[in-house]
Amino acid sequence: MLAVFKTLKVRVELESEKKIKYLRTNNGGEYTSDKFDNFCQHEGIKRQFTTAYTPQQNGVAERINRTLLERIRAMLKAVGLGKSFWAEAVNIACYVINRSPSIAIELKTPMEMWTGKPADYSRLHIFGSPVYVMYNTQEVSKLDSKSRKCVFLGYADGVKGYRLWDPTTHKVVISKDVIFIEGKMQMEKHNSIPKETTTVQMENTQNHTSSEAAPEHEEQEQIESETPEVRRSTRERRPPAWHSEYVTESNIAYCLLTEDGEPSTFHEAIKSTDVSMWMIAMQEEIEALHKNNTWDLVPLPQGRKAIGNKWVYKIKRDGNDQVERYRARLVVKGYAQKEGIDFNEIFSPVVRLTTIRVVLAMCAIFDLHLEQLDVKTAFLHGELEEEIYMLQPEGFAETGKENLVCKLNKSLYGLKQAPRCWYKRFDSFIISLGYNRLSSDHCTYYKRFEEDDVFIILLLYVDDMLVIGPNKDRVQELKAQLAREFDMKDLGPANKILGMQIHRDRSKRKIWLS
Amino acid sequence: MQDCKPISTPLPVNFKLSSSMSPNNEAERMEISRVSYTSAVRSLMFAMICTRPDIAQAVGAASRYMANPGREHWNTIKRILRYIKGTSDVALCYGGSEFTVRGYVDSDFAGDLEKRKSTTGYVFIIAGGAVSWVSKLQTVVALSTTKVEYMAATQACKEAIWMKKLMEELGHKQEKILLYCDSQSALHIARNPAFHSRTKHIDVQYHFVCEVVEYGSVDFQKVNTKENPADALTKPVNIDKYIWCRSSYGLAET
Secondary structure (H helix, E strand, O other): OHHHHHHHHHHHHHHHOOOOOEEEEOOOHHHHOHHHHHHHHHHOOEEEEOOOOOHHHHHHHHHHHHHHHHHHHHHHHHHOOOHHHHHHHHHHHHHHHHOOOEHHHOOEOHHHHHHOOOOOOOOOOOOOOEEEEEOOOOOOOOOOOOEEEEEEEEEOOOOOOEEEEEOOOOEEEEEOOEEEOHHHHHHHOOOOOOOOOOOOHHHHHHHHOOOOHHHHHHHHHHHHHEOOOOHHHHHHOOOOHHHHHHHHOOOHHHHHHOEOOEOOOHHHHHHOOOHHHHHHHHHHHHHHHHHOOOEEEEOOOOOOOOEOEEEEEEEEEOOOOOEEEEEEEEEEOHHHOOEOOOEOOOOOOOOOHHHHHHHHHHHHHHOOEEEEEEEOOHHHHOEOOOOOEEOOOOOOOOOOOOOOEEEEOEOOOOOOOHHHHHHHHHHHHHHHOOOEEOOOOOOEEEEEEOOOOEEEEEEEEOOEEEEEEOOHHHHHHHHHHHHHHOOEEEEEEOOEEOOEEEEEEOOOOEEEEO | OOOOOOOOOOOOOOOOOOHHHOOOOHHHHHHHHOOOHHHHHHHHHHHHHHOOHHHHHHHHHHHOOOOOOOHHHHHHHHHHHHHHHHOOOEEEEEEOOOOOEEEEEEEEOOOOOOOOOOEEEEEEEEOOEEEEEEEEEOOOOOOOHHHHHHHHHHHHHHHHHHHHHHHHHOOOOOOOEEEEEOOHHHHHHHHOOOOOHHHOOOOHHHHHHHHHHHHOOEEEEEOOHHHOHHHHHOOOOOHHHHHHHHHHOOEEEO
């Protein structure tokens, strides 16, 4: 232990250009020997021991130990490697922690704090993933296979190469010429579990590498033990809670890009494991758009620019967090639109919250029916006034017509004027039904039926609407009229609007809003 | 914040925030940058706009320091959150038999420590529940309490006229909207626009109130400060008054 500390001390002091002044450890025998004490005294390092049975006094070191342990347990379990690989797992866990952003240091990485240079992720790979290693030219003759399958264990110390476990020879090899096949890992996880070795792993490592695994682990402890001179390095090692998920998740590269397994681009979607589901979802969306006559394929007129588009993916979940369906939506990159060419007016009114509350108060007092409706894909109903050209959707360009572009007839999600188009479309429709738009709130419509002396009020908030009236039949009639024109979802008696819960007690003629 | 102790008012009486509490060195700024002050204010703002007139004043005060919040400001936010926790089951309750609008207006003279601007507060109540409320720093610096009240009354009148129109269009015409104000002097000027030298500086736009009152669409009435629920929208008040104001907004436990 003393020898390890000595090397570490020299390295730390050289790298940080600061001296170690304090060393905080527990009362383990390896720290309390006379030799160790003498060395520290000679170097002027003050010792700080914890009180017996009070490990919390050495909290920084103890905490990182737990973090590391939790990670290696998960990593070993996830890839099905035996316990004897613990030292390798510790090394790679430490490697990942040192390169993960941490809240405590403002989302910088420990590597960056220590060296001043941003961490390099080009060598980041998944622990335990299968990898093909090329044989040296001396090792094989012409007709032998050129590579063998190994398991990725970590990064070699001192040389630029990876540490790999060869399950057939039960040896660790270090090589640079490797091909990672991380993508297949999840599927193969269960059938390609390397057999647990009976030979002690440590001996193998010593034969093949310059560094020994066990001391390296202790080096971690040591670095943690220094205070306060190298305190920065100790704080860096605290990983943010969300990050531990990424490490245990077997496909790191994939997880860094998305949340909840939803791809963020078309490219990712066709590479993801759910590719078939996403393809079906996209197909559905394209069909719906065609049915709606959203665009015509035309050659791009001179002087005009076609706007790009992208796919947005969402997994719809029900109340129990179960996957309900995969949804893909084509959106236009509205930010590329130019004012005066692609859009003029984009203002779209929404109902005032005060109006909603006034109408709810009315509901309570006069005991009116209060129903909520939702327009599905509201923005796709809007008619465009401007000429807009869009590139063909990614992955769905019609064969033989690749150079044509889409001239939009209907509005699409992402267009700057989409909300306005929808509002105007709805406005003209509801007015054709004989409703009056209130001049005090342009999203409130009112109709009076003289013959049976009842009225209906309709409030519109983009694609949510509330219908209020004393006569149930009249409300139903309006709902049917709306359903004929648009794709509607009837939500029944309203219980939630714009994040406000509506709770009713009709017998007491009261409404609670919270 | 999940385990925090609930508290009965969002802000203590006579509590005022100022920019002197903002951090003036890098270390303090770093410390506060770790908490998401803006998103906390945004969440509170959403609750306030939807159903919580009772925290309007507190949120308004805290939101003025979004650009450069200090530790003291963050503590205020935490206090508001504690208050919310204690009252998370209250809801705006509408009921009764009367479908008429009543408005209350109040102001706080030079309550802002920075620029000595005043605060406008008004609330409109229908069927026992608040439907429209505002707690807002006035845009100009007022020189007298009368002027402050008068400017607040202007804002409230504008809203009153809108409400009157909305009610009319919804088929419930109301001849006059009652607007209660606790300032005798503002009432006098509104009712009798005598050209008094001390009110000359009141801008033309504020004579709007006179016109509205004369026209008859708004009926100004005097109310005692103790019975004015808009009080809590302009300054932190004591617990008894606060609870009374809250119940006048129609906020009741479900």
